[in-house]
Amino acid sequence: MDFDDAYANSKHIPNGDAYPQQWRADADAFRQRMSVLGRARLGVMYGHGTREVVDLFQPDRVPKGTMVFVHGGYWRQTDGSLWSHFAQGALDAGWAVAMPTYDLCPRVRIADITRQVAAAISVVAHDSVGPIRLVGHSAGGQLVARMLAPGVLPEDVLARVANCVPISPLSDLRPLINTAMNADFKLDTDSAVADSPIFMDPPAVPVTVWVGAQERPVFLDQAQWLADAWGCAHVVDPGTHHFDVINGMTQADSPLMRAIMGAAS
Template identity: 65%
Template sequence: MDLDDAYANAAYIPDGESYPDRWAVDADKFRKSQALTGRARLGLMYGHGTREVLDLFMPEGTPKGLVVFVHGGYWLKFDRSYWSHLAAGAQAEGWAVAVPSYDLCPRVRIADITRQIANAITVAAREIEGPVRLSGHSAGGHLVSRMCAPGVLPDDILARLAKVQPISPVSDLRPLMQLTMNAELKVDEAEAQAESPIFQPKPDVAVTVWVGAEERPVFLDQARWLAEAWACGHEVVPGKHHFDVIDALANPSSDMVRDLLN
């Protein structure tokens, strides 16, 4: 098997290269609408680096709790500005939603990004009272899964963690060592073992793994491996691929949002 091809997404999605521009447009419209209503708190620092920043979208009234969405891009691409619109579903249901950026490889290692996301969640959770629910896509699915591991989040924040929703996650990092992109990721045996959620203890928190039925076979495998390792929920969404499976987060009545919030 050509693993570089197996882990390629855009080439196997109709008009796949157009998706980032479309995400950016939708996200910009959402941020502007939220700014007009005074419900967007943009550019909150959670660390000292220029990318250690999050946007927080507030609901009407007192939040029921906090949702954090962590984006993907193979730990190599994107920032929070592409994903703001995905806060719409949970926000409409009364939840505050944080969307962080983080540093990218090769400037940092994946383990460093894990620590950054833990810091982002901690800072946001100290702004918003109540339960904490995490959703993440692709590399972001890996990162929210890592938050379940002992010692990653502070004890007081971990105690508030009510739900984790990895979407199309990378749960076993060992195959990445064979990819061309590993020249930038720099995953070695030790990091693959330490950073792969499938090797973590089964978490004491509700988890549902989501994946699109039309995704590349390796992503179907990665989702299944995590669901099997953790004996948790596993939803395969008919007709959805790696780039559109997350669209449901913008819809408050979608099964994905209901799963996240209940």
């Protein structure tokens, strides 16, 4: 197997290179609108680093709780601000939304990013009330899944996590050792196993693994492996690929948002 090609997304998606530019335009417009409405707190620090910030968006009513969305980018690219507009569905459903940014490989290791995301969620939990729902896309799917391991989040914060939806998650990091990206990850077998959700005990938190039916075969495999390891719900979303599988997050009544919000929405 050519692992570099197997884990490449953009070149296998029609107009794949255009998605980041469109996300940026949509995110910037959303952030400006929410700021004008007084419903955005941008760049709230959760640590001392310049990327240790979280953007917070409030619904137009008392929030039912908080959805935390953790972005992807193979732990090497993007930041939380690029995905801001994907908060819309949760906001319309009456939930606050937190979108953390974190340091990137190779400046840090994936285990360091895990600790940063846990710190961000802990800060968000301290300043909010109600249940917390964790959502992450791609590398972000790996990160939110790792939040469910004992000792990653403080016990009182983990107790508030009502649901977790890893979208197109990377659940077994061992294959990535064989990619050129590993020059940045610096994974070996031991660290890959330690950072892989499939080797965690199944969590008590309800989990739905979500993946697009038109994704690369390795991402379909990665989703299946996590669902099998945890015995959790598993949805293969018809007609979606790695970049548009999250589009349902912009609509409160989409199947994806219903999975994220669950019966308590």
